[in-house]
Amino acid sequence: MSDWLNSLPSAARAYLESTGLDEVECVIADFPGIARGKAVPAGKFQRLTHFHLPNSIFYQTITGDWGEEAAQDGFTEPDMILRPDMETATAAPWADDGTLQVIHDAFDQAGDPIPLAPRNVLKRVVELYRAQGWEPIVAPEMEFYLVGRNTDPAKEIVPMMGRTGRPAAARQAYSLTAVDEYGPVIDDIYHFAEVQGFEIDGITQEGGAGQVEINLRHGDPVKLADEIFYFKRLIREAALKRDCFATFMAKPIEGEPGSAMHIHHSVSDAEGRNLFTGEDGAETDAFFHFIGGLQQHLPSVVALLAPYVNSYRRYVKDHAAPINLEWGRDNRTTGIRIPVSDPASRRVENRIAGMDCNPYLGIAASLACGYLGLRDKLRPHELFDGDAYEAEDAIPRGIYAALEQFDAAKDMHEVLHPEFARVYSIVKATEYDEFLQVISPWEREHLLLNV
Template sequence: MSAMGSLIDRLPEVAQVYLGGRSIDEVECIVADLAGVARGKAMPGAKFATQTRFYLPNSIFFQTITGDWADNALDAGFTEPDMVLTPDFDTALPAPWTADWTLQVIHDIDDQQGQPVPYAPRNVLKRVVELYNARGWQPIVAPEMEFYLVAPNTDPAREIEPPMGRSGRRAAARQAYSMSAVDEYGPVIDDIYDFAEAMGLEIDGILQEGGAGQIELNLRHGDPVRLADEMFYFKRMIREAALKHDCYATFMAKPIEGEPGSAMHIHHSVVEIETGQNIFSDAQGDETPAFGHFIGGMQRHLPSVIALLAPYVNSYRRYVPDFAAPINLEWGRDNRTTGLRVPISDADGRRVENRLPGMDCNPYLGIAASLACGYLGLVGQIAPGEPWVGDAYTGDDNIPRGLGAALDLLRGDDAIRDVLGHAFCQVYAAVKDLEYNEFLQVISPWEREHLLMNV
């Protein structure tokens, strides 16, 4: 059998169906960096078929969102040794927006001694899942993705505007759940559905959110690593679908002044591997102590991982009272004003929804951080506070309000650092410190408007 034929036989069914007996023109060999940006190499399919691995420097994880390098991220210094990247063929999916027959493949990342690179985001999530597995548990997550479709914006000095709809008018705000609002940009939604079908990605539903041009996309529940892979793919695919129709898709936490921010809500449950039983419910269908401990762990440790859930200075503009985002760590039953919500469900579906993550976070790191907090609650048997009744915006604001304060909390929580990995936390903090310092050098229009002539 030829190398290409052998490769095609190893692909998931969805990729084989997509190719329909054709050869692969190109393969994108990719990984997610700290920001969730796809890094890697593209190569002809024939060459990929003959390779078992390729190499990238470890410095791809030391790069800020602006392109600078945190050369102090590791104690060993900035020497840029190669990492070994091996294809995970289970992740081989089509890139249906391309002009030829292209596949994307996420790669596993090891050092030259064969050990997982500890600051690679996908490896961080795997590490957390393995901690659960070692205790006989399997975490289950179901993410929600909120994003905006906006008009093309080529001048950063210009404010972001909603997209032009089929009616010839700008998309309107405050139209949550409106079907006609979704229809305004129906061609983009149609392509998202078509691309998702070609890629074998399941969508539970798409709806109009409260912002002008703001969409929510719900995913099925399942294995955290697989769902993070899918979100990584979805973000690339949604951007491509929007560009086909002369608009941008943005996952910024707060892209438009005066509009709601975009969240990445994460629903969590935990099942026993041996029995498949949800550990949050007992045989009578009642809540277990483990359910409370999971919430207690999140209440205690979520402040220390806000730097991962809200990774940019813009992220903190989302945490505004009465603006569809939480301002504290209260928990409540079917209460969307709390940071931690327990949705209505049957015993098997009992779960905790973390409403703190923004859509700008890396999905691998957002899910890892959230699960890490719940894990520490389970193993430490941390009791939760009393459930909040009523409007939680009347409660105290007890999450960090800026990236600098959030990074200090991350550095100070040894338990979280043990779960996520000390090397990862060191690299992440170094990169984010550099980004924050870069931001502080920028003078904003607000400062020029109010300070130039008045102070």
């Protein structure tokens, strides 16, 4: 192997030793979290130090349209410089030939990080922590559905067919038998993850028909966001291999629970001690300040945690998605949960984020709320005891209302970056306008002849 191949992560080297290398996919995440970039022959990649893409990839909506007014100097599409982060190099084990994927970071032509790039947004938030001598740690949970192939958007999404010849059953949370129904897909997910060097902490059946949860080990926020970015593609490929679809929509099936990306947080000091736990094992002021930051600032970033009109279909009372900002101990009805743990592992779980969010932006937004709580020494409301579904709603219930709160949150803009906040809001508003041009079956059923 040449020098650059020898410097790859061990999993990538092991993969290439068995397959050889034909192609490198140079990728970067846009606002929705779609992998954009270029595929280049291995020989050409070896000679490259960077490549170019237009900055307009960050002006695109999920439909492929453009928020052209986001470009203040006119829609000229200047090139960004994309440089590889070789620590992210990993296999694409579903490819026919030896293929590596490498995440790239985006810079302008002066060499400064592009503030619109979601990975740069998260890096900015992490650096704010480190400037204070803090090290943020996250552990994400990914929920998703395995569904039947859906090639006609006019048709409802249905659960995938299990090995028994029946559709995957709902309301079978934590059932190992239910997981066995789609065992081949799970086996491929494990296999692809192992080849790519990713460690899965556990896989469980959730409450929905064909709904699965994958837990990842705790660690560095950027590294974990990279893994979720890769995992979404990995899981989709495993599903396609078994003639079904994997979807990360927040609410793909009517009447079934939505899919969340629960985020567990802790913060350590320079010596690696958990800031949330004192020397006597008790909860610290920092622990309460972090919770206070989530309570005060989460409403302003719901537009990042729930970025689509479909996202708000998940926020239904008594359907496993809290719409409150209460905090509770080992209470899954609260929006902010304190899991059972020993003092050294004390952490705070944000249960508001949807699995449809961009992992870089979702984790950045959640950490930004905690950062502002720590910085400003915010205090939380009193501990909630009981069923928090009876508590007061505390988050915006639609994308337009969420964007209004996001636009007004100037302190949050300074943490994430004002230019990112400006462009993100324009792109999401454009996306909402696109949605409003589509007439739904509900409208045709109930309004056509009745109004």
